[in-house]
Amino acid sequence: MMGFHHGRVCLPSFSGITKGRYTMTWMEAYPAHRQPDMEQIGRYIASPCWQPLLAWLEDTFHISPRIEYSRCSMQGGWNVKYKKGSRAVCTLYPEEGYFICMISVGAKEAPEAELALNGCTAYVRQLYHDTTPFNGGRWMMIEVRNGEVLDDVKELIGIRMRKKRSV
Numbered sequence: 093m094m095g096f097h098h099g100r101v102c103l104p105s106f107s108g109i110t111k112g113r114y115t116m117t118w119m120e121a122y123p124a125h126r127q128p129d130m131e132q133i134g135r136y137i138a139s140p141c142w143q144p145l146l147a148w149l150e151d152t153f154h155i156s157p158r159i160e161y162s163r164c165s166m167q168g169g170w171n172v173k174y175k176k177g178s179r180a181v182c183t184l185y186p187e188e189g190y191f192i193c194m195i196s197v198g199a200k201e202a203p204e205a206e207l208a209l210n211g212c213t214a215y216v217r218q219l220y221h222d223t224t225p226f227n228g229g230r231w232m233m234i235e236v237r238n239g240e241v242l243d244d245v246k247e248l249i250g251i252r253m254r255k256k257r258s259v
Contacts, residue, residue, distance in 0.1 A: 118186050119169045124161050128170055133159070137191050141242045145184075145193070148246060149174050153181060153253060167192065167233065182249055190237045193245050195252060198229040204251050216244040 118136065122128045134142055149155060157172045167185050174181040185192040197205045197220070209217045216234060223230040236242050 115188070118188070122170050124163075127159060127161070130157060130159070130172070133170070133172060133186050136188065137186050138188070139190050139236070141236050141239065142191060145236070145242060145245065149181065149249070152250075155181065157184075167194075176253065179253075181253065182245075185233075187235075190235055193234045193236050195232050195234065195245065195248050196229045197232060197248060197252065201251050202230075204254075205248060208247050208251060212244040212247065213240050215241060216248075 121136065122132070128136070130146075146157065149157075153174070153176055155174050155176055157174055159170060160173050161170050162168050170186070172184040172186075174183075180196065183194040185194065205220070209220055212220075216232075219232055219234060220230065223232050232248070234241065234245055234248075236245055
């Protein structure tokens with residue numbers, strides 16, 4: 093649990109794409125035929141938590157982002173996927189002022205993840221317990237709005253990736 097909760101706060105600075113006085117949603121700004129680049133995604137999100145997570149993922153796991161389009165009804169549109177080989181590390185979904193990080197905590201990672209939850213924010217602990225297991229894992233959609241939740245995300249991704257190497 094070391095390294096948790098350094099007292100950092102990532103305050104959102106909203107900067108949605110505007111058309112007149114109307115702020116466009118992510119799907120309106122970037123429909124299927126208009127793929128954004130990483131800079132455009134970062135500008136839309138406008139969160140000080142975004143770049144630190146990208147840098148950590150790339151430095152820690154030596155992976156690069158892939159921008160993909162999803163027609164999923166739950167969280168459709170352009171997203172950013174990180175994979176290590178064929179293994180999904182996480183998927184990041186842009187929102188105005190923050191982003192959602194989807195992490196799958198599988199059955200093999202669950203015991204370690206459940207121990208780590210003691211050092212996590214109340215939000216992430218509750219989300220874990222409220223997420224119904226599916227096919228042996230929990231698909232957590234974590235809203236990253238501050239530094240404490242960002243630390244929780246890093247911890248859970250670290251557990252997910254360590255387990256694969258030890259198998």
